[in-house]
Amino acid sequence: MTDFRIEKLNTIVVPVKDLDRSIAFYKDILHLEQGFTDQSMAFISAGTSEHDTTILLHIIDEPEPVEKGMVIEFLVNDVSSAVSSLRNRNVKIIQDPIERPWGVKEAVIADPDGYRIWIVETIYRG
Numbered sequence: 001m002t003d004f005r006i007e008k009l010n011t012i013v014v015p016v017k018d019l020d021r022s023i024a025f026y027k028d029i030l031h032l033e034q035g036f037t038d039q040s041m042a043f044i045s046a047g048t049s050e051h052d053t054t055i056l057l058h059i060i061d062e063p064e065p066v067e068k069g070m071v072i073e074f075l076v077n078d079v080s081s082a083v084s085s086l087r088n089r090n091v092k093i094i095q096d097p098i099e100r101p102w103g104v105k106e107a108v109i110a111d112p113d114g115y116r117i118w119i120v121e122t123i124y125r126g
Helices: 019-029 079-088
Strands: 011-016 033-037 041-046 053-059 072-075 093-100 104-110 116-122
Touching (some): 011 019, 079 093, 079 116
């Protein structure tokens, strides 16, 4: 018997160097919704209102790129279109879309601080 249950992934904290630049990327480039913001942090909402997760952009002096931590993965309806749109907006593409044997087509981009973000599309439903 367990004494608690995790309901959902609530917040991902992303340490950033330049808060305004990161807000612009997550809000204007990735089309996520900006919530509460002050001089040191910004709450960004990803997902539907029913199943959203907060991305907390938090300013620090030296963020650590992905090699030292976790990554964010976003599910999209069309990964090739997403990458094309992001490339047109000068987003750094780390990996163009490729199909994986576990049933997704995935691409990898970088945010302004160099964090890698996976963009995936489900291609097999099983």
